[in-house]
Amino acid sequence: MYYSKERLEEMRKKGEEDLKEITEGSKEECAKYQSQPGIQITCLHCKHDLFIEGKALLNTRGLTFFGLDWMNQSATTLICSHCGFIHWFMKEVKRVD
Numbered sequence: 001m002y003y004s005k006e007r008l009e010e011m012r013k014k015g016e017e018d019l020k021e022i023t024e025g026s027k028e029e030c031a032k033y034q035s036q037p038g039i040q041i042t043c044l045h046c047k048h049d050l051f052i053e054g055k056a057l058l059n060t061r062g063l064t065f066f067g068l069d070w071m072n073q074s075a076t077t078l079i080c081s082h083c084g085f086i087h088w089f090m091k092e093v094k095r096v097d
């Protein structure tokens with residue numbers, strides 16, 4: 001496939017912008033968290049204490065069938081900003097500023 005010089009330049013710029021967005025976005029998302037008041041969450045793998053918060057939906061027909069409707073909700077995921085280990089919480093976690 002042939003790309004013109006202008007097209008390649010455009011793609012390169014777009015890539016740089018996307019990368020900038022990802023790195024800037026994750027930097028400001030990094031924070032410390034507590035699972036309960038006074039209980040600081042540290043990474044199970046590397047003991048780091050800065051995480052990037054996310055949400056994951058646990059919605060499956062199978063769970064409803066087995067009477068596990070309580071699991072059909074969103075879980076909170078905390079991704080260790082140091083090693084990337086993902087921690088799952090079925091309860092709210094508190095961000096510590």
Ligand SMILES: [Zn+2]
Pocket residue numbers: 043044045046047048080081082083084085
């Ligand atoms: Zn870690």
